[in-house]
Amino acid sequence: MKEFDYKKLVIATDQFSPSQLIGKGSHGYVYKALLLDHHQEDKDYDKHHKVVVAIKTPSSLLPSSPSSSSSKSEQTKKLENEINVMSSLPCNQHVLRFLGHADKKLMVVEYMPNGSLHQLLHVSAAPIHTWLKRIDVALQIARAVHFLHERGVIHRDIKSENILFGSNWEAKLADFGLAVDMAGEKARPAPAGTIGYLDPCYTSPENLSTKTDVYSYGVVLLEIVSCRKAIDVSRSPSSVVDWAVPLIKEGRIGEVCGGGGGGSDVFRGMNLRLLRMAARCVSSDVESRPCFREITAEIVACMAEPLKSLPLWVSVLRRVVQLKRRKKRLRETMTWPGQTCRVW
Structure with missing residues (x-):
């Protein structure tokens, strides 16, 4: 240090x-x-x-x-x-x-020159890149929290304001003021966090666990997908959790997805899986919440989902491109007296 x-x-x-x-x-x-x-x-x-x-x-x-x-x-x-x-x-x-x-x-x-996820979602006039980039941000933060949990650290304040962007728009988790090292702590601290992200089941020091971070992360994931603030008093219900979870249970996925083309049919299967996982993260049944190993694996699987729903003509076009590349490589094969030499 x-x-x-x-x-x-x-x-x-x-x-x-x-x-x-x-x-x-x-x-x-x-x-x-x-x-x-x-x-x-x-x-x-x-x-x-x-x-x-x-x-x-x-x-x-x-x-x-x-x-x-x-x-x-x-x-x-x-x-x-x-x-x-x-x-x-x-x-x-x-x-x-x-x-x-x-x-x-x-x-x-x-120094992180590109601000926070909160600024990008709720303050900036420009949308946060493409839909897949938004989900990639969610994946990067899931990997960050997984890394912490593997080392016995619980963050306790996961929120969009604590997710910062570097010069290449890589996302990083910040602000460890409330973090707890479970191995080093002699006594667990009193519950703390940010309203809107704080796990409602975390009511006493004994309730602290990795699932506390899972709830907060679930709120951030809903925030990323919907572009709605964790708490917005100008809306009813004001909590993104109270608003989104009933819609997810009813299968009204398009109403939850906000901006960036996320509501298109190409992403429907992906978004359905993502939002169902987000609903599990914020479940009142703590034991049913996924761990971050499962969350990261599911997001990776979700990002591959749009490829399954591509129309047949796209698959055919991709095959044609592959054949053209193969023919080009064959043309680059030059035959010399007594030997064959391929130029790459």
Whole structure:
């Protein structure tokens, strides 16, 4: 775990300038910063190379913070917990990369330039890419949570605001302030999470399990498919779960799918499977909820589903293309005196 100089990080954020602020969380603010990247073991490396990072600090550390002493203590504990959990995890392509900290007061992570899934679904004017890309995002996050669960970590705050996009639009799970390391915890903490995503069955510390994350993930999956917020007080019912699950049970899949061409007949079989799985994730019967190994396998199977429903002419066209490619390779075969040479 790399230790950064606290003063240098403060300078890198321009003294926590509002112009550098890129996000606010439940227990801190996130700032964009430019840091010197030193690789002293690499002699050919430019020691003045700068990298863009994100620096997270409890709002209680900010000069203008009006927080009470109790809330300051709570924010600091959450950041310390986030640092402890993230520093204990090996790197994973679907989890936000932890780079280090300064006195456990500031945390440094990779910078994700394309915002959050919440912004993309509910704020941005542009739709979130294609339908299959949206489902691929769901798959990446399922793999992230599966990775955590295999290492005994329960996230407890899976939501669209905590799913961030990198420069190549890869999705990563972030914000581990509420995460619990089941192996390292002596006593389970009190229930916590975000309204709309919080498992209603998680009512006491003893109820905490991996299925708690499964419920939250199910809400995110419904959010991705429907483009509807987890809680929207302007609608009735306001909860995406209360709205979508009855429609799924009635087979009214087209009414749940929102934008990106997801309502087309080509994707019907895929969406039916996806939404049935989402309904299982948010089931009030905790034991019937799938684990993330099953969820990832099912999404992979769902993404192959549209190929089964392609019309016959598409299959014929694909066969014609394959034959043309084979003929082209044969034409590239040149015969020389006494030998045959194929040019690739």
